[in-house]
Amino acid sequence: MSGGPGLESLVDQLISVITNDGRNIVGVLKGFDQATNIILDESHERVYSTKEGVQQLVLGLYIIRGDNISIVGEVDEDLDSNLDLTELRAHPLKPIIH
Amino acid sequence: MLFFSYFKDLVGREVTVELKNDLAIRGTLHSVDQYLNIKLENTRVVDQDKYPHMLSVRNCFIRGSVVRYVQLPADGVDTDLLHDATRREARGG
Numbered sequence: 782m783s784g785g786p787g788l789e790s791l792v793d794q795l796i797s798v799i800t801n802d803g804r805n806i807v808g809v810l811k812g813f814d815q816a817t818n819i820i821l822d823e824s825h826e827r828v829y830s831t832k833e834g835v836q837q838l839v840l841g842l843y844i845i846r847g848d849n850i851s852i853v854g855e856v857d858e859d860l861d862s863n864l865d866l867t868e869l870r871a872h873p874l875k876p877i878i879h
Numbered sequence: 880m881l882f883f884s885y886f887k888d889l890v891g892r893e894v895t896v897e898l899k900n901d902l903a904i905r906g907t908l909h910s911v912d913q914y915l916n917i918k919l920e921n922t923r924v925v926d927q928d929k930y931p932h933m934l935s936v937r938n939c940f941i942r943g944s945v946v947r948y949v950q951l952p953a954d955g956v957d958t959d960l961l962h963d964a965t966r967r968e969a970r971g972g
Contacts (some may be wrong), residue, residue, distance in 0.1 A: 786910040786940055797936055801945065803900060805932050806928030817916075817942055829932065851898060851945040854922075854936030861935035871931050877899045877945050 788813045791855055796821070798845060799852040803874035805829070807856065808843065817847030827866070827876075834867035852875055881968045885961065886949075895925065895950035896941055902930055904939070915943035951953040 791810045798806045799821065808824025821843045828836040886908070895905045897915060903926070906919030920938050924930045933939070 785912035786916050787908075787912075788940060791940075797933065798931065799902075801900075827932075845940070850942050851900065851946070852904075852933070852939055852941055853934055854939040856935050857937050858935075864935055869931055869934075871929070874902065874930070874932055875900045879899060879944075 785867065786815075788819075788853060794869070795850075795856040795858060795861075797854040797856050798850060799854070799874060800845065801849045801851055801877040803876050805874070806840065806843065806845065808840070810853075814847075817850050817853075819845045819847070819850065819853070821845065829869070829871045831870050831872055834865075835869050837866070880913075881964055882915065883911065883913055886915065886917075887953055889951065892952050892955055894919075894952070894955075896946055897948040897950065898941070898945050899947045900945070904933070904941070906939075909938070914944075916944065917941045917943065917946065917949075 794810055796810045805827045806824050807827060808821030811822045812820040824840045824843045826840055827836045828838060890908050890910060892908055894908050895903055897903045904919060904924055906922035909918040909920045910915050918940050922937060922939050924933050951964050
């Protein structure tokens with residue numbers, strides 16, 4: 782469908798995915814389909830906590846099932862490189878409750 | 880298809896989308912599709928201190944299945960028109 786909110790424009794870009802269980806995975810979008818299933822390359826998870834800064838866990842090549850995706854955000858790399866993740870503290874996001 | 884058409888008319892307007900994880904995101908409605916997936920531009924999270932998880936995101940795609948509410952501009956809905964269209968659709972066209 783043309784003109785819809787597809788993910789075509791985000792292919793090969795750095796994106797930030799928020800999953801239904803509240804996790805935040807950042808990586809390069811390599812592919813997607815109608816059901817919002819997503820292939821991410823060079824991905825890592827950003828783990829938020831109130832006790833310490835954001836931890837980054839390397840995940841590598843990842844497929845996320847569309848059912849489990851809440852948000853796909855386009856990462857502004859300038860804004861992102863200016864973020865001091867080691868100083869950022871927050872509760873993890875709540876899971877989606879349907 | 881009624882609400883799909885309705886949201887298409889709201890493209891370009893400022894809306895707040897509240898998700899089923901309590902996150903609320905404000906931005907300009909860029910596009911919508913048949914699943915009511917939504918793309919917002921110039922986004923900001925309403926409570927950024929509590930939810931700094933999207934600080935480096937300015938454009939985002941929100942899956943229709945996780946949307947709880949869409950807060951509309953006050954003049955964004957012609958209730959009489961929507962009322963009639965809803966009745967027509969309920970009658971089956």
